[in-house]
Amino acid sequence: MQVSSRLSGIALSDWKGTQHDLGAYWQERSIVLVFIRHFG
Amino acid sequence: MRDQIDEIRARGAELVIVGNGAPNFAAAFREDFELDCPLLVDPELRAYRAAGLRRGRVELLSPRLPLNALRALRSGSRQTSVQGDPWQLGGVFVIRPGGDLTYRYVSREAGDHPPVDEILASLDEVAEPIQEVVETPRTQAWLGRTLSHIVDPFIVSSFDRTGFRIHSLTFEAGDLDEDLSDRRCLVTGANSGIGYETALALADLGAEVVLLCRNRERGEKAVQQIREQTGNQRVSVELVDLSDLASIRDFAARFASEPIDVLVHNAGVLPDERVETNDGFEQTFAAHVVGPFLLTSLLAGRLVKSTDGRVIWVSSGGMYTRRLNLDDPNWTERDFDGVIAYAETKRAQVVLAELWAEKLRGSSVVVNAMHPGWADTPAVKSSLPRFHRVTQNFLRTPAEGADTIVWLAACRRASQWTGRFFFDRAERRTHLLPFTRESDEDRLALWELCEKLSEDFSNES
Numbered sequence: 001m002q003v004s005s006r007l008s009g010i011a012l013s014d015w016k017g018t019q020h021d022l023g024a025y026w027q028e029r030s031i032v033l034v035f036i037r038h039f040g
Numbered sequence: 041m042r043d044q045i046d047e048i049r050a051r052g053a054e055l056v057i058v059g060n061g062a063p064n065f066a067a068a069f070r071e072d073f074e075l076d077c078p079l080l081v082d083p084e085l086r087a088y089r090a091a092g093l094r095r096g097r098v099e100l101l102s103p104r105l106p107l108n109a110l111r112a113l114r115s116g117s118r119q120t121s122v123q124g125d126p127w128q129l130g131g132v133f134v135i136r137p138g139g140d141l142t143y144r145y146v147s148r149e150a151g152d153h154p155p156v157d158e159i160l161a162s163l164d165e166v167a168e169p170i171q172e173v174v175e176t177p178r179t180q181a182w183l184g185r186t187l188s189h190i191v192d193p194f195i196v197s198s199f200d201r202t203g204f205r206i207h208s209l210t211f212e213a214g215d216l217d218e219d220l221s222d223r224r225c226l227v228t229g230a231n232s233g234i235g236y237e238t239a240l241a242l243a244d245l246g247a248e249v250v251l252l253c254r255n256r257e258r259g260e261k262a263v264q265q266i267r268e269q270t271g272n273q274r275v276s277v278e279l280v281d282l283s284d285l286a287s288i289r290d291f292a293a294r295f296a297s298e299p300i301d302v303l304v305h306n307a308g309v310l311p312d313e314r315v316e317t318n319d320g321f322e323q324t325f326a327a328h329v330v331g332p333f334l335l336t337s338l339l340a341g342r343l344v345k346s347t348d349g350r351v352i353w354v355s356s357g358g359m360y361t362r363r364l365n366l367d368d369p370n371w372t373e374r375d376f377d378g379v380i381a382y383a384e385t386k387r388a389q390v391v392l393a394e395l396w397a398e399k400l401r402g403s404s405v406v407v408n409a410m411h412p413g414w415a416d417t418p419a420v421k422s423s424l425p426r427f428h429r430v431t432q433n434f435l436r437t438p439a440e441g442a443d444t445i446v447w448l449a450a451c452r453r454a455s456q457w458t459g460r461f462f463f464d465r466a467e468r469r470t471h472l473l474p475f476t477r478e479s480d481e482d483r484l485a486l487w488e489l490c491e492k493l494s495e496d497f498s499n500e501s
Contacts, residue, residue: 034056
């Protein structure tokens, strides 16, 4: 299974608490998806 | 990467950042770095796991860590206290519209970042998508099947670590490429050995895992270790003694309204001497047969509400040597032999898995049995010290023993089978010797005996 397929069903909240489907971000344009080790 | 936002946007792309802390940490992070790109939080590490990112203490103790920290300082980064999971590592992916991946970087240690020019290059239109679909090479699978035909007739070289390595050549890559974050799994006897490794692996796939243990202290220690190793905080312990029917009923009552997707019957005992339980049963018979039967009965009503319920009976290769024996299951008329009691009850578990599969056929629940081979577990070391001394250099690891349990619990295509018996992710015969076959009457008698002894079958199933 592609990484994008595994990620596309996952919803995460933003810094304001609003939920976003990860897959929506690459529907219309390319993205650089950065997983940071930690905040701080 | 934040310094390259303009360059990324100039290429028609967007930067999306995921962090593993809570939203308030993200808000402070956004303010500190003046970010105007999407910033998401993943405190349960679901996306981190789905992306295959690494996690662990060893990776954070790299000898290169001081150099990486110095490099970060030179670039203007000032690390404050760590928020979120301290053991999680990061990574970078470039994903095109439609889902093609043109760049993947999985950090190997703290401070290990990809070269920015490589990331920007992967945004160019000419960048080729990465081939992601991993299949087990045909030659490897063929070699695995051929070697299996050679070693499988010899029990030792099949059940030991060599057997696992040979059989694993045939494993389908991607079978455990699953996100179990919407699944709740119960594992009995999960504080050590194969049960612990099963719980660990299921938690690592994102499942909520409940460890059913007899000893609270050991259970809580296991929960803590699993949480630390996986980052999955949805791991808990419940006290249940599978050889005590009242204890099982208490647990089922406490869990009366909880959804359950997977039930793993792993708890096992191998006493030297005959021990009688509170209910008057021989301990091995109680813990392997009557107790798990009652637990399945009491939880069946909740398992059928799952869209993909699975029950897994962890039997033993030792069951191949014994026939189903209901003449004296409580060992009141013969001299007790723990190894024979163990093998007879493990044979009964295989039959019970088949009978439960029939009982639940047509529902969303599948029931299968498996055996783990010979694994180097604390139970084997304490219960079979001589066997352990002779074979310890050949035994599988507990994780290798747990592999087929995890596969039966997690793999999507494993839901197609019910009433089957597995070893190393492949269906196996339940009899190798002609004299071990039971009659239909024996099978019916086992079911009726379990119903009678557990006395509770009709209440909740």
